[in-house]
Amino acid sequence: MSTQIERERESETETESEADAVTELPSAQEARMRKKAEARADREERAREEAQERADAEDSYHLKVFRYDPEVEGKMEPRFDDFHVPYESGMTVLDALIYARDTFDSSLTFRHSCRQAICGSDALFVNGSQRLGCKTQLSDLDQPVRIEPLPHSEVEKDLVVDMEHFYDQMESVEPYFQTNDLPEGELEEQRQTPENREKVKMSTRCIWCGACMSSCNIAAGDNEYLGPAAINKAYRFAMDEREGEDMKQHRLNIIEQEHGVWRCQTQFSCTNVCPKDIPLTEHIQELKREAVKSNLKFW
C-alpha cells in the first residue's frame, strides 16, 4: 500500500512541475503536454473510480471524519464527511485516513509522521475515545468509525488541534534533568541504580501526544491544571535519585501548587487512554503522597 502512495505522490509532483513549464513552451509542445495531462487526468479519474468501486464492495470501512476549515467559506460550519476505505489486513485508522486523503479528498488535514506510535502527532478522538491513529486497528472498531479532533482543545482545521497550551504545561514543570550534586571528577558519569531506573521507566515513555490531557475532565474545566502528562514528566525527574534532594523539593514545590497534583480526582481517564500504557494516575497519586510527606512536620 505504501508503494502505491509513493507512486501517486510522484505523479502529483510531476504534474505540478510540468504545469509550471507549460506556460513557457511553444505551442506544439504545449499541445503534447496538454494531451498528456488529459491522459493523466483520465487515468487518475479511472483510478479514483476503481478505488470507489473497491470501496463500495463489501470489504470496506466506513469512516465519518470531522471536517472544519475556518478559512474557507462553506467549510466554516463543522460537519462530518463519509469515506469508504477498502480494508486491508492490518490497516490502522491512520492508514485509512491517509488513503482517504490521497484518494478521495486531498484537503483532509491531519498530523502524522512516524506511523509507529513514537512521534505522538496523531492522537485522535476515535469512536469516543482518545487513541493514536497509527496504533489503532480498524478491525477493533465498530462501524462507522467516527474520527474527530481531540476534545477540549481548539481545532485549527479538520483533525488538527492547537497543542500550544499542552506544550506550555509540559514546559512549566521543567522537563529536563537538572542537579546540584555532580559526582567527583570531571569525567565521572552520573550513574543511576537499576532499581531507580525501573521506578521511572514507565514515566519516560511519554510521547507528548496529548491524549491524556484531552481525556481529563479536570483539565477540561481548569485551564491552568498541569494535566497528567506534565505531572508524569515531573514524576520522571522528581523520582530520579540523581537529581538530589534539593531538586526534588523544588519539583514538589512546582507540582503541589493550587493547579498541580491536588486537582486530580482519580477518574483514571488518562490512564485508560494513554497509548504508551503509562500508569498516570498511579504516578500522580505517588506525587501527592510525596508532597504530603515533605510537608508533614511532627514537632
Added chain:
Amino acid sequence: MSQSYDRGLVEDFGRWKEFSAGMWAWVFHKFTGWVLVGYLFTHISVLSTAVSAAGNTRAIEAQNDVYTVVISTLESLLVVRILEVGLLAVAVFHILNGCRLLLVDLGVGLDAQDKSFYASLVLTGAIVVASVPTFLEGVF
C-alpha cells in the same frame, strides 16, 4: 476551555455512554455526596422539632408531642419509606466508594480500580435489596 467552533451539545453531554469505570465512580461519588449534604439539612430540620417538644413531659408520655407526631407522620408515608431506601443506597455507595478512594490514595490496587468500583456497586445493590423489607415494613 475556549472553543473556536461549536461541536454542539455532544461535546458536553453526549459522551456519557463512553465513560469508563473510573469516570462513573467519580460522577456517582459527587452525586451521592451532594445528596448526603442535602439530606443533612432535612435531617437537622426534622430533629430540631425535638427542641420545642423538650420538657413537655406529659405530651411526651402521651406520645403527642411535636417530635413524635412529625416522625410518626413521616414514617407512615410510603414516599418517605422509599426515599429512605434511596438514602441508604446513596450512603452505602458513598461509604464503599470512599473506601475505594482511600485505597486509590494509598496507591493500593490501582490496577483493580475498575473492579473495585463494580464491586462497590454490586455490594450496594445487595445491601439495599436486603434492607427493603425492613424499611417498608408496616407501611402498607
